[in-house]
Amino acid sequence: MTTDTPSGHEAEWQELDQWRKKIDLIDCELTALLGERLDCAEKISALKSVMGAEVLQPEREKEVLHNVLERAGTEEKSRTLANIYRCILEESRLFQHAWKNRAGNTHKD
Numbered sequence: 001m002t003t004d005t006p007s008g009h010e011a012e013w014q015e016l017d018q019w020r021k022k023i024d025l026i027d028c029e030l031t032a033l034l035g036e037r038l039d040c041a042e043k044i045s046a047l048k049s050v051m052g053a054e055v056l057q058p059e060r061e062k063e064v065l066h067n068v069l070e071r072a073g074t075e076e077k078s079r080t081l082a083n084i085y086r087c088i089l090e091e092s093r094l095f096q097h098a099w100k101n102r103a104g105n106t107h108k109d
């Protein structure tokens with residue numbers, strides 16, 4: 001047990017520690033999956049550049065959100081996952097714009 005935890009409730013602290021270990025494992029998996037998701041977004045960005053398509057695809061974003069919320073389970077999780085996914089979609093868009101700008105600069109040389 002670390003020294004910055006209040007004394008007492010040892011069993012609860014031990015259980016909390018177990019849940020934190022589980023969260024650390026989930027974060028490991030999430031980091032890998034989100035990285036993979038960004039790799040897909042990068043490939044899509046390259047294709048959109050060739051096709052002259054916009055980065056922002058509102059209908060596709062609605063579909064992504066719909067797919068996620070369908071699996072959310074509860075109203076509370078649905079609200080939270082919607083917020084998380086709005087951030088993911090925004091960052092995915094920014095990532096694609098950054099890739100597009102880098103690719104554009106490279107092709108000018």
Ligand SMILES: C=C(O[C@@H]1C=C(C(=O)O)C=C[C@H]1O)C(=O)O
Pocket residue numbers: 040041044055056057058060061064088089092093096
């Ligand atoms: C990845 C794409 O680009 C953007 C980002 C999306 C995403 O991260 O899922 C979805 C739609 C686009 O606004 C795509 O068009 O599929």
